[in-house]
Amino acid sequence: MADKTVFTPDVKFVRELKEAGADTMKKCYQCATCSVICPLSPDDKPFPRKEMVMAQWGLKDELVKSADIWLCHNCNDCSKYCPRGAKPGDVLSILRKSVIQENAFPKFMGTIAGEPKNIWQALLIPVVLFLLVLGVTGHLNIPEGEIVFSKFFPVHYIDQIFVPLTGLAVVLFGFSITRFWKNLSEGSDLKPKAEFLPSFIETLKEIMTHSKFKKCDENKDRSTAHMLVFYGFIGLAITTAWAVFNLYVLNWESPYPANDPDVVALFGSETIPMILKVVFKLFANVSALALLVGGSLVIANRMKERGVDTVTSSFDWVFAGMVLFVGASGMLAQMFRVADFPPMIAYATYFLHLVAAFFIIIYMPYSKLAHFVYRTVAITYTKMQKRDVEV
Ligand code: SF4
Ligand code: SF4
Structure with missing residues (x-):
């Protein structure tokens, strides 16, 4: 039997993202238009669609280890074409702020x-x-x-x-x-x-x-x-x-x-x-x-x-x-x-x-x-x- 991967949503992290302004992320229905539109996204495992679902689930550990959220230059081309108004450009910007705080020392x-x-x-x-x-x-x-x-x-x-x-x-x-x-x-x-x-x-x-x-x-x-x-x-x-x-x-x-x-x-x-x-x-x-x-x-x-x-x-x-x-x-x-x-x-x-x-x-x-x-x-x-x- 294949190994199971269990994700535990971090509800506190989701709440923090929403309070910081990423409340639109819940609207995303994973159509991937954003990843197609993005001029900076690589063909292999493109962003920002996958980051949207990670944010919805509060997968903080995965997001903190992601290089992709930093490849985004916040141009908002993706937000313009998102059919759900989920504002992926803004969500990625807020994720970057969270990563800075997560890595802050002290x-x-x-x-x-x-x-x-x-x-x-x-x-x-x-x-x-x-x-x-x-x-x-x-x-x-x-x-x-x-x-x-x-x-x-x-x-x-x-x-x-x-x-x-x-x-x-x-x-x-x-x-x-x-x-x-x-x-x-x-x-x-x-x-x-x-x-x-x-x-x-x-x-x-x-x-x-x-x-x-x-x-x-x-x-x-x-x-x-x-x-x-x-x-x-x-x-x-x-x-x-x-x-x-x-x-x-x-x-x-x-x-x-x-x-x-x-x-x-x-x-x-x-x-x-x-x-x-x-x-x-x-x-x-x-x-x-x-x-x-x-x-x-x-x-x-x-x-x-x-x-x-x-x-x-x-x-x-x-x-x-x-x-x-x-x-x-x-x-x-x-x-x-x-x-x-x-x-x-x-x-x-x-x-x-x-x-x-x-x-x-x-x-x-x-x-x-x-x-x-x-x-x-x-x-x-x-x-x-x-x-x-x-x-
Ligand atoms: S953010 Fe918008 S464009 Fe991207 S997958 Fe979600 S609904 Fe589709
Ligand atoms: S905001 Fe970021 S993810 Fe969206 S199209 Fe621009 S570079 Fe790509």
């Missing part, structure tokens, strides 16, 4: 930082931490005279908060991703046939060019918004890394002293450091602008009528809002300083900018930003399996 951080209803707790942590640091160091006041942000919150204090916490976040994220990789290898009978490195490089090329986004029909123009956010983040990460390197490794003071003999010795010209300063400021501002424009386009795209009624989860809204806020508050703080606004407004804007930056950087392993990493890992794994759809 778990409670996934609940605080990854759950939109807990956003106030998540924001309160940096607010209290910053006020504590300012209070203990005697900086809990509005400095007199010209607006200089480092007089209010010295750069060294910011670095001493952000650098170790970012390091900790990276290590914790490493644990989550290691667990995810193990799950992927347990979740498929298809063993890797290709090496990691070439598959990873191919994945990076695909992500840098957003080539898969362009295969979508309904939401093709999302790739522009996504690319602006993507490159905006990379630009800001490079600028921040440069500022830290500049301050702690080269030991230059900021702004770059054009007449510093060490600097002149290093570059052979008094003008180069000043040019570097201008270039990096420009680069930082262009990156912030890309983030701002990209974030606005993401929100506009989600609100645009496309003949398909999709749901943007509060998880996505929180992230899009925070991206906009960090870009806008950074630029406004600078403008307030240059335009000599009342110091209280300029310093308060700067403080809020730091809170938003903390939210985006330190909570990265639990937020929508973690998608970049989970998706990269899952696409790499499927390329190693030679299962991924070529672009």
